[in-house]
Amino acid sequence: MTSETDEVVLEVSGLKVHFPIKAGSLIRRQVGAVKAVDGVDLTVKSGTTLGIVGESGCGKSTLGKALLKLIKPTEGTISFDGSDISQIYGERLRRLRRRMQMIFQDPLSSLNPRQSVETLLTEPMKAHRLDFDPKTKVAELLDLVGLPHSAANRYPHEFSGGQRQRLGIARAVALEPELVIADEPVSALDVSIQAQVINLLRELQERLGLTYIVIAHDLAVVRHVSDEIAVMYLGVIVEQAPAEQLYEHPMHPYTKALLSAVPLPDPKAEDERKPMLLSGELPSPADPPTGCRFHTRCPFRQPTRCADERPALVEHSSGQKVACHWADEIASGTITPREEQDAVTTAR
Amino acid sequence: MNEKQLLSVDGLSVTFSRRGRDPVEAVSEVSFTIAEGEHVGIVGESGSGKSVTAMALMGLLPERGTTVEGSATYREQDLLSMSRRQLNQIRGSEIAMVFQDPMSSLNPVVTIGTQISEVIRRHHRVSSKEAANRSAEMLDRVGIPDPRRRLREYPHQLSGGIRQRVLIAIALACEPRLLIADEPTTALDVTIQAQILNELKELVADTGTSLIMITHDLGVIAGLCDRVHVMYSGRIVESARRYQLFTTPRHPYTGGLLQSVPRLDSPQDEPLRPIEGSPTDTIPWTDGCAFQPRCPHAIDQCLEATPHLEPYEDRMLRCFNPLKGDEDDKRDR
Amino acid sequence: MTEGTINGPRARAQRSHGDSLWRGAFRRLSRSPMAIAGALIVVVFLIVATFAPVLAPYEPASTEWTQLSTPYWVQGHGPGHPLGIDRWGSDMLTQLIFGARQSLIIGVVATAIGLLAGAALGTLAGAFGGWVDMIVMRIVDIMLSIPSLLLAISIAAILGKSSAALMIAIGVGQVPIFARLLRGSMLGQKNADYVLAADALGLRRRTIVMGHVLPNSLGPTIVQATLNLATAIIEVAALSYLGLGEGDPAVAEWGRMIVSAQDRFEIAPWLAFYPGICIAITALGFTLLGESLREALDPKQRR
Numbered sequence: 001m002t003s004e005t006d007e008v009v010l011e012v013s014g015l016k017v018h019f020p021i022k023a024g025s026l027i028r029r030q031v032g033a034v035k036a037v038d039g040v041d042l043t044v045k046s047g048t049t050l051g052i053v054g055e056s057g058c059g060k061s062t063l064g065k066a067l068l069k070l071i072k073p074t075e076g077t078i079s080f081d082g083s084d085i086s087q088i089y090g091e092r093l094r095r096l097r098r099r100m101q102m103i104f105q106d107p108l109s110s111l112n113p114r115q116s117v118e119t120l121l122t123e124p125m126k127a128h129r130l131d132f133d134p135k136t137k138v139a140e141l142l143d144l145v146g147l148p149h150s151a152a153n154r155y156p157h158e159f160s161g162g163q164r165q166r167l168g169i170a171r172a173v174a175l176e177p178e179l180v181i182a183d184e185p186v187s188a189l190d191v192s193i194q195a196q197v198i199n200l201l202r203e204l205q206e207r208l209g210l211t212y213i214v215i216a217h218d219l220a221v222v223r224h225v226s227d228e229i230a231v232m233y234l235g236v237i238v239e240q241a242p243a244e245q246l247y248e249h250p251m252h253p254y255t256k257a258l259l260s261a262v263p264l265p266d267p268k269a270e271d272e273r274k275p276m277l278l279s280g281e282l283p284s285p286a287d288p289p290t291g292c293r294f295h296t297r298c299p300f301r302q303p304t305r306c307a308d309e310r311p312a313l314v315e316h317s318s319g320q321k322v323a324c325h326w327a328d329e330i331a332s333g334t335i336t337p338r339e340e341q342d343a344v345t346t347a348r
Numbered sequence: 349m350n351e352k353q354l355l356s357v358d359g360l361s362v363t364f365s366r367r368g369r370d371p372v373e374a375v376s377e378v379s380f381t382i383a384e385g386e387h388v389g390i391v392g393e394s395g396s397g398k399s400v401t402a403m404a405l406m407g408l409l410p411e412r413g414t415t416v417e418g419s420a421t422y423r424e425q426d427l428l429s430m431s432r433r434q435l436n437q438i439r440g441s442e443i444a445m446v447f448q449d450p451m452s453s454l455n456p457v458v459t460i461g462t463q464i465s466e467v468i469r470r471h472h473r474v475s476s477k478e479a480a481n482r483s484a485e486m487l488d489r490v491g492i493p494d495p496r497r498r499l500r501e502y503p504h505q506l507s508g509g510i511r512q513r514v515l516i517a518i519a520l521a522c523e524p525r526l527l528i529a530d531e532p533t534t535a536l537d538v539t540i541q542a543q544i545l546n547e548l549k550e551l552v553a554d555t556g557t558s559l560i561m562i563t564h565d566l567g568v569i570a571g572l573c574d575r576v577h578v579m580y581s582g583r584i585v586e587s588a589r590r591y592q593l594f595t596t597p598r599h600p601y602t603g604g605l606l607q608s609v610p611r612l613d614s615p616q617d618e619p620l621r622p623i624e625g626s627p628t629d630t631i632p633w634t635d636g637c638a639f640q641p642r643c644p645h646a647i648d649q650c651l652e653a654t655p656h657l658e659p660y661e662d663r664m665l666r667c668f669n670p671l672k673g674d675e676d677d678k679r680d681r
Numbered sequence: 682m683t684e685g686t687i688n689g690p691r692a693r694a695q696r697s698h699g700d701s702l703w704r705g706a707f708r709r710l711s712r713s714p715m716a717i718a719g720a721l722i723v724v725v726f727l728i729v730a731t732f733a734p735v736l737a738p739y740e741p742a743s744t745e746w747t748q749l750s751t752p753y754w755v756q757g758h759g760p761g762h763p764l765g766i767d768r769w770g771s772d773m774l775t776q777l778i779f780g781a782r783q784s785l786i787i788g789v790v791a792t793a794i795g796l797l798a799g800a801a802l803g804t805l806a807g808a809f810g811g812w813v814d815m816i817v818m819r820i821v822d823i824m825l826s827i828p829s830l831l832l833a834i835s836i837a838a839i840l841g842k843s844s845a846a847l848m849i850a851i852g853v854g855q856v857p858i859f860a861r862l863l864r865g866s867m868l869g870q871k872n873a874d875y876v877l878a879a880d881a882l883g884l885r886r887r888t889i890v891m892g893h894v895l896p897n898s899l900g901p902t903i904v905q906a907t908l909n910l911a912t913a914i915i916e917v918a919a920l921s922y923l924g925l926g927e928g929d930p931a932v933a934e935w936g937r938m939i940v941s942a943q944d945r946f947e948i949a950p951w952l953a954f955y956p957g958i959c960i961a962i963t964a965l966g967f968t969l970l971g972e973s974l975r976e977a978l979d980p981k982q983r984r
Contacts, residue, residue: 055537070881097883110874114702114896123892124882155701160626171882190393191564192642195608195622202619217537220610224620244616261542262612263567267590269613270571275542280493281507282537 007046009179009211010067015040015076015086017059017066021286034286036062038235040076041313044179044228049205049212051226051243053219053258057282058232064181064215068102069093081178098128101172105184107164111156117142117167118152124175137174144207145170145200162193166200173204181213186221198224219262223247231255234293235285237313241320251322251331253300276337292325299337300330354526354558355405356381359418360428362397362404366413374400375582376633377657378418380575384525387552387559389573389590391566391605393627397582398562402528404428406445407435422526441471444519448531450511454503460487461499464518471522486517491547509540513547520551527552530562545572566609570594578602581630581638588663598660598670600645637668645669706977716973722966729778730785737775771933773952777959779933784963787848788913794852796906799859806860807867807898808890818864821857829854829916830923837925844927851916855909862905866898873897900978907971911964918960935960 018033036059044050054060065071067078069085078086085096104110111120121141122134138152145166156164165185172180185201186194202225205212216222222229223243230240231254239252250256253276260276278297283289289296295306305311305325313323316331329335360378365371375397382388392398403409404416405427420427422443427435447453455463464483468474474482480499487495490513503511512532519527532548533541549572552559561573569576569590576593578586578601586599597603604623625642632638633654640650649668657666710716729736806817833850840846870876871894879889920926921936935956942952 055539065877068881070877094883094885097881102878102881104874104878106874110878112875112879112893112897116701123888124884127882127884127888157702160628162626168878171878175882190627191566192393192605192608192623193626195610195620196624198610199619199622218610219538220612223612223616224610247612247616257539259612261538263541263545263565263571264611264613265566265570265594265606265609266611266613267570267594270567273571275546277543277546278539281509 008043009046009081010042010044010213011079012040012042012067013077013079015042015063015066015078016074017062017071018074032286035235035288036285037066037073038285038288040232040235040237042230042237042240044211044213046178046211047205047209048227049214049225051222051229052213052215052232053217053222053229054232055217055258055282057234057285059235059285060215060217060232061183063232064102064183064213067213068097068100068181070102095128098124098175099177100179100181101175101177103165103168103172103180103182103185106188107161107168108156110168111164111171113156116153116155120156120167121171121174124171128175130175141170141174144173144204160193161189162196165189165193165197169197169200169204173208173210176208177210179211179213181215183215184217185214187216187218194221201225219247219258231258234283234288236293236323237321238294238323239321240313241318245318245320249318249320249331251316251318251320251327252294252324253298253330253337254294257299292323300326300335301338302326302335352384353381353421354384354386355420355422355427357401357405357418357420360401360404360420361415361417362400362409363415363417364413365415371415373582373633375404377583378579379657380577380584380587382526382558382560385556385558386575387561387573389569389576390560390562390579391564391569391576392579393564395581395627396579398579399530401579402445402530402560402562406439406443406528407432408445440467440524441522442524443526443528444522444524446512446515446519446527446529446532448534450508450515450535451503453515454511456503459500459502460506460514464499464514464521467518467521482521483517486521487514489551490514490517490520491543492517508536509544512536512540512544516544516548516551520555520557523555524557526558526560528560528562531564532561533568534563534565541568548572566594566605578605581627581633583633583638583666584657584664585639585666586663587657587665592662596671596673598663598665599667600643600669600671601639603671604642604644637666645671702978706974709977710973713973713977715969716977719966719969719971719973722962723970726781726785726963726966730782733778733782737772737778739772739775773955776933776938777935777955780935780938780956780959781963783844783927783932783934784914784917784960787844787851787917788910791848791851791913791917792855792906792909794848795855795909796859796902798852799856800863800902802856802860803863803867803902804890804895807864807871808894810868810871814864817860821860824853825857830920833916833920833925837920842925842927844932847917847920847926850920850925851913854916855913858905858909859902863898863902866901867894870894870897901975904971904975904978907967907974911967911971914967915960915964918956 015037016035016039017037018035020030021032021034022028023031040063042050052060052063062071066073069088073086076086077084080100088096115123118134118138121138125132125137139149142149142151147163147166147170151159156167159167182201186197189197198221201212204210212225214222214225226243228240229243229246230237231252232238233254239246239250239255246255247259250259257276257278260273264270264273276299278299280297283296291305291307291309292298292311295301298306302325309325311323311325313321315321316327324330326335358379361376362374363371364374378401380388390398390401400409405420407427407430409416416428418428422438425434427438461480461483464486465476465479468479468482469476483499484495487498492498492510492513498506498510506514516532529548533544536544545568551557561569563569573590575587575589577584578593578599580601586593586597586602593602594606597606601623607621608623610620623642624644629641630638631640636651636653637643637646637655640646643650647669655666655668657664660670802817802821806814832854836850836853837846840849876889876893879893917926917934918936918939921934922940926934926937938956939953942949946953
């Protein structure tokens with residue numbers, strides 16, 4: 001969250017990832033597609049952190065993997081450091097991987113159980129033919145993530161969850177990448193450990209000048225690491241804004257609902273908190289609603305436009321980008337949510 | 349205490365022993381009471397023994413290799429020494445439980461309707477038609493739209509949120525006096541969690557059901573429970589009323605937890621203050637305080653003697669060197 | 682920054698080296714009575730087979746034309762033959778000891794053939810997927826659809842009755858088992874997070890398959906190989922029993938010993954009994970070892 005420059009590291013436009021649904025036992029035909037990511041535009045500046053939040057099924061993990069080309073994008077461009085990488089494959093892609101790394105959710109399953117720490121930290125450097133002295137490099141990396149040197153000849157299953165995630169982080173930064181995408185970096189960890197890992201991520205960013213994309217469902221976690229936050233719903237970004245602004249003045253109804261749903265560890269605040277309850281369930285990404293994707297659950301839904309016109313992500317006066325036809329009216333209070341009673345009856 | 353006690357747990361301990369391995373004391377010296385209509389929270393991380401406590405009360409632990417000691421008096425009967433038949437009478441009708449994973453707690457080959465009716469008919473003499481009506485009514489009460497149609501569906505046809513509501517409906521179908529909820533919303537998204545917690549809160553308030561809420565999420569507890577027990581390494585380390593616990597935590601573990609959780613309502617750029625080490629870094633309680641290796645407040649005594657859960661100020665505390673003053677003030681500065 | 686302590690202050694603080702999966706599995710094996718029993722049987726079997734010429738009291742082909750000699754526990758047994766002699770006048774104990782050798786060689790070689798060919802096919806299918814996978818697996822399906830007995834008879838018919846034919850016949854019969862097993866576990870491992878991680882790190886495809894996917898998929902295959910040794914030994918006996926084994930009558934073989942004992946079963950049941958017991962115990966040894974290996978390698982059993 002430091003050394004902000006205007007240099008853009010990653011620029012994504014019109015990115016779509018569709019997974020075909022096939023039917024037929026002998027001749028398999030495509031009968032539809034799960035639109036996991038359906039038209040995403042993003043810009044990430046060097047040295048900053050972009051947080052991507054959303055609930056399960058919103059396509060945030062797929063987006064993260066598509067940005068790293070671990071999943072083939074269906075459409076759109078991904079421009080990394082000025083050049084489009086969406087069509088790069090094979091050896092060129094492999095060499096590019098050194099510059100963009102990933103931190104995974106489950107540190108145990110993302111570490112090969114048969115590799116000792118030393119092997120798993122040095123293997124990527126060997127693959128990229130970097131010149132290094134294994135002993136000093138491993139010691140340096142372990143220092144960097146706060147693990148003792150004695151960890152070098154141990155195996156992943158011998159560590160606790162938090163320590164394993166430190167290993168995953170050490171492996172990701174070993175190649176000295178420019179961009180690191182962290183997919184739910186703390187959600188598999190115990191509450192008391194999460195803060196350690198969050199602090200470590202922030203510290204490494206300062207020391208190594210990393211650019212992060214942090215993907216998480218936990219808004220509090222994302223807020224603590226991000227400069228800018230994008231909120232995803234059903235394959236699209238519904239709101240993007242600087243972190244503080246998003247939390248203080250959410251404009252999109254979904255962002256409002258998401259923020260109000262988080263329980264606070266404070267009895268006074270909890271007694272006053274009135275969660276904005278959403279009705280219904282998340283629609284299927286194979287058959288998303290027409291118009292605004294959120295309109296089937298939106299408490300601010302209007303009779304016009306919402307159901308038949310897809311809102312674009314538009315920059316508003318506050319500098320916030322919101323994909324809602326009625327964002328300004330909702331912000332000024334001329335449109336109010338349907339009565340709570342009303343919301344409850346629709347829920348039933 | 350004037351309120352009528354519903355359940356009083358005294359000196360509960362659970363030991364797992366497997367052949368060829370040292371026995372593990374998963375829970376020990378757990379004592380607490382719950383009054384009628386009271387909501388009690390048990391907070392702890394993985395391995396703290398919070399789930400084992402619930403399983404022991406429900407008689408759900410495997411009999412082989414498990415030693416359960418202590419007593420749990422529910423309306424003048426001891427749940428822990430009850431016969432299987434007596435326990436079956438009480439389980440489901442008077443004490444019900446909701447688990448974390450709604451998929452594996454439902455039978456995948458039986459319709460939702462049958463699963464709810466089954467519980468109703470096991471404890472009440474009603475016709476199958478009456479049972480079906482009550483099932484639909486239950487689904488409606490937990491906020492499931494179109495309950496009649498849902499009755500004919502199978503668990504895999506439902507989303508996670510609906511499944512968890514079905515489980516709550518099953519648990520509340522016989523109007524139990526006590527509901528034990530073990531991480532009921534952990535597997536769900538925040539917006540769904542908000543819906544379910546809201547419904548759960550209303551339901552238990554309407555029916556006067558007592559609630560034991562087991563969770564690792566301090567936020568869930570803060571809005572729901574009158575009294576909170578914090579567990580660490582198998583023992584309760586702090587018990588207090590909700591306001592006291594959250595505003596002036598006295599056990600360094602409670603205080604540490606509250607400071608380390610990223611919150612939506614604290615300044616963004618303030619670095620979090622984590623608890624060092626990990627929950628596996630413990631020492632046996634017999635050698636001192638299990639939290640000592642991670643405790644910033646530890647003193648020599650913590651390695652010499654075992655702390656006991658004793659009255660301290662307005663609460664029960666297991667600590668030789670409690671936190672002082674108003675931690676919240678320090679935090680805000 | 683926190684100084685992470687590994688596994689708490691006292692837990693395993695003494696060991697300076699990490700505990701790899703295989704080392705951990707071995708540790709668990711050494712604590713399991715089932716594994717120890719299995720290993721004991723297998724070791725005795727291996728020693729007997731290896732040192733057969735030293736251990737056996739007679740030459741395998743030597744015969745002694747006394748009357749049908751009875752074992753020591755039947756009244757009036759002949760001197761020098763603790764387990765008696767068979768209908769050809771050969772010492773029973775010698776025959777059994779040399780039979781162990783024959784079973785071991787054929788069993789091991791046959792399983793090795795099956796393992797190598799099967800693993801190669803399985804790796805091919807598992808590593809490449811798609812068309813390669815489909816073609817390889819159809820070939821394997823065809824192999825699977827031929828009854829192993831028929832296969833053995835055909836191979837024996839082509840190559841003539843010999844140990845080599847026996848090895849190939851049994852080995853080929855095992856190929857589909859190994860191919861399917863390895864392919865299955867490789868496909869399972871390919872979706873594991875650490876493979877995705879290896880991809881994200883920019884490792885070469887060959888490194889990912891040979892260095893990550895394959896080693897993690899081998900566990901079940903190795904267990905299966907141990908179990909297959911048991912069935913191979915039984916199959917050797919069965920095929921020999923049917924007259925498809927080694928042509929040279931001087932080579933002792935357990936299956937054939939049972940055949941030759943058949944027509945005297947009423948008067949000398951022990952002639953069939955001894956080789957039968959040997960087959961059963963040896964097969965049991967390998968099965969026990971294989972099963973405990975399976976348990977020891979199970980990740981859920983770790984720690």
